[in-house]
Amino acid sequence: MNTVFEVHVAGADPRYAAEAAQAAFALVDRLEGELSRFRHNSDITRINHLTAGQEARVGEAALECLVIARHVYDLTAGAFDIAIGTGLPSLEIDADAFAVRATTDGVRIDLGGIGKGYAVDLVAELLEEWELEQAFVHGGFSSAVALEPPSGQDGWPLTLSDPRDHSRVFSRLSMRQTALSASGVRKGDHIVDPRTGAPVSGRLAAWVALPRPAGSGSAASEARPRLAPGAVADALTTAFMMLPLDDIEALCARSPGLEAWILADGASGVADLIHLTGAAPDRAAGDSV
Amino acid sequence: MADENTKGKPKTPVAGGPPKLDRRDLLMGLSTVPALGLFGYAWSRQQAHRAGVEAAAAAPAAAAGVQEINVALLGAGAQGQVLMEAMLRIPGLRFRAVCDIWSEYNQKRVVNTLKRFKHEPNAYEDYREMLDKEKQLDAVVIATPDFWHAEHTIACLKAGKHVYCEKEMSNTLEGARSMVMAQRETGKLLQIGHQRRSNPRYLHAYNKLLQEAKLLGRIVTVNGQWNRGVTQDLGAPDRYVIPADRLKQYGFKDMAQFRNWRWYKGKGGGPIVDLGSHQIDIYTWFLGANPSGVMATGGRLYYPPETHEWYDTVMVVFDYQTAAGPAQAYYQTQTTNGSNGYFETFMGDQGTLLISESEVNYPGQLYRDPNAPAWDEWINKGYISAPKEVVVKEKVEGAVADVRESAPPDQHSVPISLRDPYHQPHLQNFFDSVRGKAKLNCPAEVGYESAVSVLKVNEAIEAKSRLAFKPEDFRI
Numbered sequence: 001m002n003t004v005f006e007v008h009v010a011g012a013d014p015r016y017a018a019e020a021a022q023a024a025f026a027l028v029d030r031l032e033g034e035l036s037r038f039r040h041n042s043d044i045t046r047i048n049h050l051t052a053g054q055e056a057r058v059g060e061a062a063l064e065c066l067v068i069a070r071h072v073y074d075l076t077a078g079a080f081d082i083a084i085g086t087g088l089p090s091l092e093i094d095a096d097a098f099a100v101r102a103t104t105d106g107v108r109i110d111l112g113g114i115g116k117g118y119a120v121d122l123v124a125e126l127l128e129e130w131e132l133e134q135a136f137v138h139g140g141f142s143s144a145v146a147l148e149p150p151s152g153q154d155g156w157p158l159t160l161s162d163p164r165d166h167s168r169v170f171s172r173l174s175m176r177q178t179a180l181s182a183s184g185v186r187k188g189d190h191i192v193d194p195r196t197g198a199p200v201s202g203r204l205a206a207w208v209a210l211p212r213p214a215g216s217g218s219a220a221s222e223a224r225p226r227l228a229p230g231a232v233a234d235a236l237t238t239a240f241m242m243l244p245l246d247d248i249e250a251l252c253a254r255s256p257g258l259e260a261w262i263l264a265d266g267a268s269g270v271a272d273l274i275h276l277t278g279a280a281p282d283r284a285a286g287d288s289v
Numbered sequence: 290m291a292d293e294n295t296k297g298k299p300k301t302p303v304a305g306g307p308p309k310l311d312r313r314d315l316l317m318g319l320s321t322v323p324a325l326g327l328f329g330y331a332w333s334r335q336q337a338h339r340a341g342v343e344a345a346a347a348a349p350a351a352a353a354g355v356q357e358i359n360v361a362l363l364g365a366g367a368q369g370q371v372l373m374e375a376m377l378r379i380p381g382l383r384f385r386a387v388c389d390i391w392s393e394y395n396q397k398r399v400v401n402t403l404k405r406f407k408h409e410p411n412a413y414e415d416y417r418e419m420l421d422k423e424k425q426l427d428a429v430v431i432a433t434p435d436f437w438h439a440e441h442t443i444a445c446l447k448a449g450k451h452v453y454c455e456k457e458m459s460n461t462l463e464g465a466r467s468m469v470m471a472q473r474e475t476g477k478l479l480q481i482g483h484q485r486r487s488n489p490r491y492l493h494a495y496n497k498l499l500q501e502a503k504l505l506g507r508i509v510t511v512n513g514q515w516n517r518g519v520t521q522d523l524g525a526p527d528r529y530v531i532p533a534d535r536l537k538q539y540g541f542k543d544m545a546q547f548r549n550w551r552w553y554k555g556k557g558g559g560p561i562v563d564l565g566s567h568q569i570d571i572y573t574w575f576l577g578a579n580p581s582g583v584m585a586t587g588g589r590l591y592y593p594p595e596t597h598e599w600y601d602t603v604m605v606v607f608d609y610q611t612a613a614g615p616a617q618a619y620y621q622t623q624t625t626n627g628s629n630g631y632f633e634t635f636m637g638d639q640g641t642l643l644i645s646e647s648e649v650n651y652p653g654q655l656y657r658d659p660n661a662p663a664w665d666e667w668i669n670k671g672y673i674s675a676p677k678e679v680v681v682k683e684k685v686e687g688a689v690a691d692v693r694e695s696a697p698p699d700q701h702s703v704p705i706s707l708r709d710p711y712h713q714p715h716l717q718n719f720f721d722s723v724r725g726k727a728k729l730n731c732p733a734e735v736g737y738e739s740a741v742s743v744l745k746v747n748e749a750i751e752a753k754s755r756l757a758f759k760p761e762d763f764r765i
Contacts, residue, residue: 019524026367033710034374040648040706049708057378060405071330095332098377098406130526213328224405227328255327 002038003116003140007123010134010150020130024123024137031122034061035115037108047091047109050102057099064225065111065118066093066100072114072235075251079239081194083109095225116143117181117234121226124212142182143234145212146175160261160273163205170273171261177212179229183237184263193242204263206240208233211257236260245274252278355381356724359426361450363416363441364433365389365399368455372430372482373399375713377406379720384408385426388419390539391547393529414535416441420448428723430716431455432482434550435557436540439464443471446479453719455482456570457562457743458736460555465740469765472733478722480729481736483570484715485646490653490705493672494644495575498703502667504655505637508611511572511618512634515564518627522596523548545596552597559599560622561587561746567646568633569746570739572607572618575635579763580607580618580742587750591625601625605746644703646711653703664701673701738763 005028009017037044043062050056058066069082070093081088085108092101111118116139124145127135136156138144146156155174162168163184173180184205185191191200213227240248240260252258255278262274360382362369366389376382384403387410389396400412413419420426428451431441439459445452446468458481459465472479485491498504522545530544540556541547551557558566573579587600602623609616632645639661645651655673657664667673676699685691707714721727741763749756 016524016527018521020526022521022523038649040652041708041710046708057380059374059377060402067330067332075327096407131528210327225330225332229328232327258327 005119005123005139006137007127008136008156009127009132012132012134016130017132020127020132023130024126027122027126028119028139031061031115031119034059035065035111035118037110044109044111047100047102048107050100050107052102052105055094055099055101057097059098060224061118061122063093063095063098063100064228065114065231066091066109067095067225068118068228068231069111069114069235072232072239076236076239076243078195079193079243080113080235082111082114083107084192084194084197087194113183113238114231114235116140117179117230117232118228119143119230120145121179121228121230124230125226142237143230144180145230146178146180147212149174149176160207163263170263171275173209175209178209179212179233180207180209181230181233181237182207183241185241191238191241200242202265203241204265204267205261206237206263207261208236208240209257209259210236245276249276252276254278357381357383358428358720358723359383359385359423361386361388361410361419361423361426361429362399363388363419363429363431363445364437364455365391365395366432369395369430369432370399371710372432372453372455372712372716373402375710375716376430378709378713379717382720384410386411386413386419386423388413388416390414390535391529391531393531394525416444420444420450426450428453428478428720435460435562436464436550436555439468442468442479446471446475446477449475449477451478451719451723453480453482453716454736456736456739457558457566458733458740460558460562460744462741462744465737466765469733469737478719478729479733479736480715480719480722481731481733481739482712482715483567483731483736483739484712485567485571486574486730486735487715487718488646488711489707489714490644490703491571491646493705494642494653494703497672498642498655498667499575499635502664502672504640504657504661504664504667504673505635505642506639506658506661507613508576508635508637509614509616510636511576511616512636513568513572513618513620513632514629515560515568515622515631516626516628517560517564517622517624517630519591519625549596552592552599554598557599558744558747559587559603560601560624561599561603561605562743564622564631565603565605565620565746566739566743568631569605569607569620569743571633572609572620573738573742576609576611576616576618578609578611578616579738579760580758581610582608582755582757583742583745583749584755585746585749587747599747600750603746603750605749607742642703648707652706655701655703656698657701659698664699668701671704674704676701734765737765 007021007024033039034043036042037048039045043058046056070088072080073088083090086104086106090102090104090107092103120137120139120143123137124147127147133148134150135147149155155176158173158175158180159169160171162170182205193200210229210233212229240262248260252260258278260276264272358381362373365387387396387399392414396412400410403410429445431438431452431454433441435457438454442452442454458468525544525548531547536543536547546553551563552559583605585603585605587603589597589600591601604621607618630650632643632651635642639658641656643651643654664673668675718727718730722729745756
């Protein structure tokens with residue numbers, strides 16, 4: 001994924017934690033092999049070579065990413081779209097057969113806006129499997145999942161900073177059992193609005209926090225497709241770079257626990273960081289979030 | 290698609306297609322989008338467009354006109370999972386059983402994955418019980434530690450199953466030989482997992498570039514490597530550790546040895562066997578000759594020798610008598626720095642081929658010697674790409690030459706990519722052979738020849754001198 005993944009573990013034997021981290025990085029490598037559009041033999045490249053009517057068999061990771069991507073596409077009325085150009089609905093996803101069919105030529109998908117979040121979700125799952133509950137994971141700093149905090153702390157300390165000058169911290173957060181993702185534009189970069197094909201303007205950055213639906217060992221952790229807060233948050237940040245604030249607010253209002261921070265273009269300081277929250281998180285009702 | 294979904298249920302959320310909105314509607318915002326819940330996705334939402342259209346979709350193996358093959362996976366560790374992933378993308382297979390002694394973890398994970406793909410495999414810890422009970426099996430894919438390969442392969446062949454067995458064929462020559470014998474006795478198929486033998490780029494390089502076009506001329510030297518960065522020993526989640534008595538029963542002194550068996554004498558062969566085996570096999574294939582001698586050095590330079598009994602660093606020189614004349618080949622593997630990864634370079638008197646299995650690094654480049662005949666014919670046939678750098682000989686008025694910096698040699702690429710997981714074509718070749726529609730690309734005898742070359746490297750390191758091969762060493 002051409003980025004750095006980091007695993008922080010507290011309160012564990014360092015050697016054991018390092019072994020778990022090694023397993024986590026092997027997992028990330030495997031996911032990259034399946035999900036990267038730059039790998040000639042990934043599931044994604046195979047999809048990107050389909051012509052109308054052709055079908056590709058894919059693995060679990062690609063299928064889950066596609067299903068989640070399609071869901072967020074629907075939630076955001078197409079503001080998040082991994083298939084800019086033809087649009088994601090030009091792929092038929094047959095989850096029973098693990099097959100993906102193109103209904104038109106030229107479908108080009110890119111999981112750049114969701115893959116890191118998905119990988120971070122899976123790494124968090126792996127750490128729980130290793131009973132390393134006090135952990136924090138991030139992929140390229142833009143997709144993070146906080147599990148339980150170190151003993152004696154309320155959460156993992158995190159900051160949101162100005163993308164133009166990261167020494168200017170806008171917000172300090174303390175998070176546990178939460179996914180946090182960021183999108184932003186670096187100088188010279190742009191994000192394309194998939195609905196119009198035009199570059200997005202007016203926003204410098206967006207952050208999304210989403211509680212993890214449930215801890216390890218619960219029924220929710222066995223669910224398929226996975227309840228993947230990192231993937232969903234990752235995808236939402238891209239959409240939140242362009243959706244009207246009213247829409248973001250409406251989505252937060254009906255999604256318990258969802259929080260968003262939007263930094264508008266021209267914002268000069270912390271006062272301009274717009275923080276949107278919905279209803280209080282109800283962790284017991286995780287899977288109906 | 291959108292029509293189908295919105296028909297009769299215009300307000301339903303997006304099943305297979307988006308709400309039937311045009312671009313302007315979409316820009317009106319989320320007010321038209323129903324509340325789905327952030328985790329409201331489900332496989333079933335994606336199915337609507339298929340309902341009633343393709344009832345057979347639920348059966349993964351039910352590909353039209355393909356005879357279904359009942360398979361078992363014996364060994365569900367990292368490599369077994371790689372093979373499983375490739376097999377899940379091959380139509381016409383039905384997983385019936387999974388066997389692994391790590392029933393607490395890998396066995397369970399693989400069975401769960403297969404169930405999600407609509408297979409219903411039975412789980413076993415003991416392969417003998419599996420062979421007793423799973424009478425309908427056609428084939429077994431074996432990815433257990435090397436020191437188990439011979440026993441597992443022979444038992445499966447004798448039970449009437451076709452076998453795909455990972456390389457190294459065995460950690461001992463006796464083991465490898467007994468596998469060839471069992472294959473001959475039973476007449477069942479035995480494919481050894483040197484998967485480059487079925488890789489379309491390697492097949493193209495061998496059949497078209499070397500055999501037909503003879504682009505390299507006479508190959509005199511070969512160079513190759515697999516360099517890998519430092520890796521931490523593999524561990525296991527504490528709660529899933531295998532009980533000591535079961536580990537002992539299956540030949541492991543403890544969990545650490547079970548996880549890292551490749552480093553132990555009597556279990557695996559170290560990096561030269563794990564990594565070098567793949568590429569030294571290609572040397573033999575492309576040169577058309579088994580080696581006639583080997584010199585090697587190996588060192589335990591970096592890792593603690595008590596847990597890393599085999600050499601972490603190996604440098605080898607093989608010599609060959611090919612049909613075209615003598616040749617020499619260098620190979621190195623080291624496990625402390627991944628510089629330049631892995632590749633093989635074949636150097637002939639007319640050109641060079643740099644190739645690797647990777648679709649990322651060195652996926653096939655050719656350099657033409659300036660004195661070699663033109664390659665235009667092969668470019669026109671599509672065997673190789675047009676050169677990256679076209680050097681035009683300009684004639685300058687009133688001068689013999691414009692003297693300038695020398696141009697790099699023409700660089701061509703091999704225009705063949707693998708779109709599937711790395712092991713898929715070799716497995717496909719095996720299953721095609723089971724169906725009688727292909728010939729194995731790496732049958733037992735070929736796997737044996739490769740094992741003879743590779744296992745001798747560790748011997749040569751200990752001997753500290755050149756060891757000779759006799760032609761009969763490679764035959765059974």
